[in-house]
Each structure stands twice: as structure tokens, then as C-alpha cells.
Amino acid sequence: MSELPFGRPAGFEHLVACESPGDALWFVFRGTDLLVELGPPDPRPSDDPRVRQRPSWAKLPLLKNHNWLGSTALRTLYLGRLQGMDCWAAELAAGAAPPAPGNSWEGLRTLFSVLEDGQFALAGRALQLIDWDRTHQFCGRCGTPTEAKREERVRLCPACKLPAYPRVAPAVMGLVMRKNQVLLARSPHFPPGMFSALAGFVEPGESLEQCLAREVAEEVGVQISNIRYFTSQSWPFPHSMMIAFLCDWVSGEIKPQDGEIEEANWFDVLQLPKLPSRISIARRLIDAGCEKIRGANDV
Numbered sequence: 001m002s003e004l005p006f007g008r009p010a011g012f013e014h015l016v017a018c019e020s021p022g023d024a025l026w027f028v029f030r031g032t033d034l035l036v037e038l039g040p041p042d043p044r045p046s047d048d049p050r051v052r053q054r055p056s057w058a059k060l061p062l063l064k065n066h067n068w069l070g071s072t073a074l075r076t077l078y079l080g081r082l083q084g085m086d087c088w089a090a091e092l093a094a095g096a097a098p099p100a101p102g103n104s105w106e107g108l109r110t111l112f113s114v115l116e117d118g119q120f121a122l123a124g125r126a127l128q129l130i131d132w133d134r135t136h137q138f139c140g141r142c143g144t145p146t147e148a149k150r151e152e153r154v155r156l157c158p159a160c161k162l163p164a165y166p167r168v169a170p171a172v173m174g175l176v177m178r179k180n181q182v183l184l185a186r187s188p189h190f191p192p193g194m195f196s197a198l199a200g201f202v203e204p205g206e207s208l209e210q211c212l213a214r215e216v217a218e219e220v221g222v223q224i225s226n227i228r229y230f231t232s233q234s235w236p237f238p239h240s241m242m243i244a245f246l247c248d249w250v251s252g253e254i255k256p257q258d259g260e261i262e263e264a265n266w267f268d269v270l271q272l273p274k275l276p277s278r279i280s281i282a283r284r285l286i287d288a289g290c291e292k293i294r295g296a297n298d299v
């Protein structure tokens with residue numbers, strides 16, 4: 001399996017403070033959109049139902065002046081070095097025009113496999129850190145404005161010393177398998193026709209396996225067993241850690257949960273519906289599960 005997007009890129013050194021700012025790659029966000037220069041449209045079709053067409057290439061701003069955004073930046077964070085190059089993240093206000101000529105604001109999904117892989121991965125990290133910085137400006141316990149530390153990635157309350165580290169929310173995903181079929185479902189916000197594996201957030205006081213069994217029972221009314229770890233992926237929308245499993249059906253017929261699941265069905269591995277893009281762990285999980293079933297049944 002090739003590397004999943006949003007991992008730590010090769011040659012990346014995580015640092016919190018920059019000693020001597022020089023040439024740098026800039027990850028400038030407006031909301032969840034990244035500032036890039038785009039090449040012409042790529043004639044190849046996109047595999048993502050959310051993305052109509054991808055550009056043939058994209059470039060990040062590469063600048064010497066570390067104060068180039070001036071007072072227009074709501075926040076600026078040093079990310080560290082990628083292949084020896086300093087990397088900065090910044091956020092501009094909603095409605096801000098692109099601050100560099102010829103550049104535009106683009107969603108990360110559009111830039112998958114378009115922006116260089118290491119830079120794309122760092123864009124996911126930058127987006128999460130910007131979101132964390134924005135939402136931890138005040139102490140959650142006493143309301144005092146927090147302060148960033150130079151030594152580590154944390155915002156600290158100067159009054160009561162409560163630290164706020166970047167948060168990661170664990171979520172599990174499971175592909176339920178039964179004979180030559182897999183269980184796939186639609187949530188109401190999916191693009192039309194697309195189905196995926198079941199997923200949900202981990203609650204305090206449960207293991208990943210317990211979370212998966214509970215989510216599957218709640219969302220589709222099915223009991224599972226034989227839960228096997230598949231792989232994991234950082235998912236920056238907004239700060240999840242997706243942990244994926246394969247599992248087997250034990251009992252129960254599908255009953256979609258009101259409000260959560262629009263439709264759920266058993267699909268023969270040879271007749272699958274529209275699936276999520278290869279940007280996500282969901283697609284890798286479904287592909288792997290179907291491959292396993294095909295191999296076992298020799299179909």
C-alpha cells in the first residue's frame with residue numbers, strides 16, 4: 001500500500017521557533033482554503049466526487065520576507081523545516097483577497113496529488129495547528145489570554161498555568177464483511193451516490209474495538225466480531241485521527257440510524273457503488289477488504 005496522505009513527510013523536522021528567518025515555504029489559509037499558484041486544468045478525470053477537475057500542478061508561495069503578510073495575518077506559526085526549507089503557516093481573514101499576484105484560494109481536496117506530496121502533508125498539519133491556535137487564545141479554565149511557548153507546541157495560561165496542546169480526536173472506521181459482501185453506508189452529507197465504511201468518534205472510557213462495535217450497532221443495528229487493525233491516518237478536517245479496522249458480521253439485519261445514516265446496504269465485492277477518493281483511509285480500507293474477499297473466494 002502506498003503512503004496515505006497527511007502523514008509526516010520524509011525529511012521534515014518539527015520545530016516551534018525559527019532562529020533566523022530566511023527563504024520559506026508559506027502555507028497561508030483563509031478558512032480551510034490554501035493559497036497556491038495553479039497550473040492549467042489536468043485533462044485526467046478526478047477520482048473524487050467532491051472535486052470536478054484538478055489542476056495539473058500547484059505551487060506554494062516561496063518567499064524571503066518573513067513579514068510579507070504584515071498586519072493582514074490573523075496568526076502566524078512556524079512549522080519547522082521540510083528538506084531543509086523553513087515552513088510557515090498563516091491565517092488570513094474570511095473574505096481576504098489572495099495576497100500574492102496570480103495566486104488563488106483552493107481546498108485541500110483539489111490539491112491532493114497536485115501539490116507535491118510532502119507539501120500536501122504539511123498543509124494538513126498546518127491547517128490543524130492554525131485551527132488549534134485560533135480556538136485556544138483564552139484559557140479554558142479561567143478565561144485569561146494564553147501565550148505561546150518557544151520551546152514546545154503549547155499555549156499556556158499565565159494565570160493558572162493550564163496548558164493547551166494541539167488536540168487530536170480519535171475516530172474509528174470499520175469495514176464489515178459477510179461472505180462475498182461488504183457493508184457500506186451513506187451519511188446525508190455525502191456526494192450523491194457515494195457509499196463508505198462506517199465511522200464514529202471514540203468516547204471517553206472505551207477502547208477502539210469497543211467503539212467500533214458500538215458505532216456499528218448504533219448506526220446499522222449489526223453485531224460484529226474478529227476486529228482486525230488495518231491502518232491509521234491523520235485527517236485534518238478539522239483534527240481527527242482515523243483508525244481503521246476490518247471486521248466480520250455476526251448477527252443482525254441492517255437498520256439505518258435515523259438522522260445519521262441515509263442508506264446502508266450489503267454490496268457484492270464485484271458490484272460496488274461510487275466510493276470515496278483515494279485521499280482517504282476509507283477507500284484504502286474498502287479496497288483492501290474487497291481484495292481479501294476476492295482472494296479468499298477466488299472470484
Ligand SMILES: [Zn+2]
Pocket residue numbers: 139140141142143144157158159160161162
Ligand atoms: Zn487559566
